[in-house]
Amino acid sequence: MKAIYRSWGIPCTGKQVYAERYRSEWLGKIQEAGVRRRAELYYQQFDALRTLRQQVRRELLTEAHKHDAWKLLRAIPFIGPIRAAVLIALMQTPHQFRIKRQLWTYSGFGIETHSSAEQRFIDGELRRAKKPVSIRGLNRNHNHDLKNLFKGAATVASVKAGPFKDFMMRW
Secondary structure: OHHHHHHOOOOOOOOHHHOHHHHHHHHHOOOOHHHHHHHHHHHHHHHHHHHHHHHHHHHHHHHHOOOOHHHHHHOOOOOOHHHHHHHHHHHOOHHHOOOHHHHHHHHOOOEEEEOOOOEEEEOOEEEEOOOOOEEEEEOOOOOHHHHHHHHHHHHHHHHOOOHHHHHHHHO
């Protein structure tokens, strides 16, 4: 929607451009009839998607309530009902991860390390090198949706008041 208004040089910031009660005002700013009709069609699509989104959200929450992990996940700060439901859907069976490092790697938070020349010949004897392992960052082969879920929760936790924000401010 905003792209249409911006393409015609009409500044639009915030969410007011999407609100139903301001639509006639916003549509009145477009002088070209064809562009105004296209904006009206986009508004109709937006309304249909909004109702579909609300219906899917209700069904997602209803399905998530059926799982035992729902209450446990909801007890974690900043994991809301939608994040908990999506987490249940993405993880499916947490038993597939024997150790927490496997979950970290699957989530995109596994640290990749690389080393070379782990052993050297010193005085004709093979010895382990004292060179430290170099850290290359986080793994790239991961579930992107799961990583976005955890990053979103961490971002909200670091911004809103609470123990996580206090910790981040000290860090």
